[in-house]
Amino acid sequence: MNDYSECLDIxxxxxxxxxxxxxxxxxNYPTPIAGxxxxxxxxxxxxxxxCNALAALExxxxxxTPRKLETGQGIESR
Structure with a gap:
């Protein structure tokens, strides 16, 4: 197991x-609950x-993936 995978599991x-x-x-919060x-x-x-943190982990x-088609051209990603 990778170190980061163990960290993510923890x-x-x-x-x-x-x-x-x-x-x-x-x-266990007492009722009634005011707005x-x-x-x-x-x-x-x-x-x-x-909840958001758990969702972000999943x-x-x-x-x-950057790709250089020819030397001197820009980076293309799809």
Whole structure:
């Protein structure tokens, strides 16, 4: 296994732990929840950030391959 692959696996595990902790905090949050409840809104924000980070780790990235057709020409990527 490559070093970076192991790091990415650890990042996924840690983000999933954070996601579970946030879900538990949100589930145990006292009701009623007002629309201006800063603490709950902060939990929602953190939950979305963790979700976005997990999605970013799973999303394939397009990396263009530069090609020089002839010496002196520009780089073409498709």
């Amino acid at each position: 990042a996924r595990q840690e983000l999933k732990l954070a996601q579970a902790a946030l879900r538990l905090d949100m589930a 201006c409840d800063e603490q709950f809104n902060h939990l929602l924000d953190q939950s979305q950030r963790v 999303a394939p990235n397009f990396v263009p």
